Amino acid sequence: MNAASFPSPSATARAAGPAAGAPAISAAGLRKEFTVKRRAGRVRRTSHTVAAVAGVDLAVGHGETIGYIGPNGAGKSTTLKMMTGVLAPSGGELRVCGLEPVPRRKQLARRVGVVFGQRSQLWWDLPLHESFRLLRYVYAVPEAEHARRLAACRELLDLGAFWDTPVRQLSLGQRMRGEITAALLHGPGVLFLDEPTIGLDVVSKQALRSFLAELGARGDVTIVLTTHDLADIERLCPRLVVVDHGRVVHDGTLAALHDRYGSRRRVVADLDRPYDELPHVPGAKVERVEDDGHRVVFALDGVPAGGLIGRLAQLGGLRDVAVQEPDIEEVVARLYAQSP
Incomplete structure (x- = not known):
């Protein structure tokens, strides 16, 4: 896939976007509280206030790509729902594309694209291309602009093979490509993606990541x-924002997070025979040796795995190799364990 020829955001999105120099998304002291009732006896209930988002300060520049992550219940989805106008904040200030999301929800809907894993913009019983046709009317997109964007998505996301297939018959990977297309057809200035690769096979994940990486590299869409x-x-x-208990606990790069909290990627190499000397690669160290020297586990200190794998391959006798990613839940748990 190649997003280099993908059309830029629509004139509507550009005209209604934030003023020059202003962030595409800005939040100051953003809060969302819910009232829950708990049993306090056989029939009595007491009310308690729970802060799902407890004072988030965030500024996202135009054309920037950020990861907004954290453990389950950290407030990620609640924040996105406030940013898209689905939920009203309990406090603080929020602007997306220069608009206050809830009061200007209809205008905002024409400037943002949203892909939530549990919600679909596609009509379940219609062929895929019919959903795209209907969305042109929903968003009032000029016919020529819609046709240009749809043609680009059809090529770049390889939709032709299931163009006429009813949405209910699509595989998860095919449906996700359709959802991405639906979110981009009206030329949004900001694209919100909630778990876009969850449940996808390896090939579908790689294809979707490649498209999104190139789309982000263009800098036209936040x-x-x-x-x-x-x-x-x-x-x-390039930028990672970690939240837990409704607060931002890290805002920086992934490498900075790993460096700060000691999380490491690992390379597991299975060898045909043990070696007296293993290759020395800066940033990679032997963590442990197993199976009488036939399996070696390396810990990577913020360096790519490719250099180490290449050196192992030069030795000969490399039977198998796997790269193990640290689990985000473990990373955030370590982050909080080390926080004062």
Whole structure:
């Protein structure tokens, strides 16, 4: 896939976007509280206030791609729902594309694209291309602009093979490519993606990541991605925002997070025979040796795995190799364990 020829955001999105120099998304002291009732006896209930988002400060520049991650219940989805106008904040300030999301929800809907894993913009019983045709009317997109974007998506996301297939018969990977297309057809300035690769096979994941990486590299669309898959973050997001208990606890690069909290990627190499000397690669160290020297586990200190794998291959006798990504839940748990 190649997103180099993908059309830029629509004139509507550009005209209604934030003023020059202003961020595409800005949040200051953003809060969302819910009232829950708990049993306090056989019939009595007491009310308690729970803060799902507890004071988020965030600025995302135009054309920036960020990963917005954290453990389950950290407030990620709640934040995205406020940014898209689905939920009203309990406090603080929020602007997306220069608009306050809830009061200007209809205008905002024409400037943002949204892909939530549990929600679909596609009509279940219609052929895929019919959903795209209907969305042109929903968003009031000029016919020529819609045709240009649809042609680009059809080529870049390889939709032709299932163009006439009813949505209910699509595989998960095919449907996700359709959802991405639906979110881009009206030329949004900001694209929100909630777990876009969850449940996809390896080939579908790689294809979708390649498209999104090149789309982000163009700098025309601001992308906010939530995911539990660190491979998504590593490939797509130069900037990583980690939230837990409704607060931002890290805002920087993935490498900075690993360096700060000691999380490491690992390379597991299975060898035909043990070696007296293993290759020395800066940033890679032997963590342990197993199976009488036939399996070696290396820990990577912020360096790509390719250099180490290449040196192992030069030795000969490399039977198998696997790269193990640290689990995001473990990373955030370590982050909080070390926080004062």
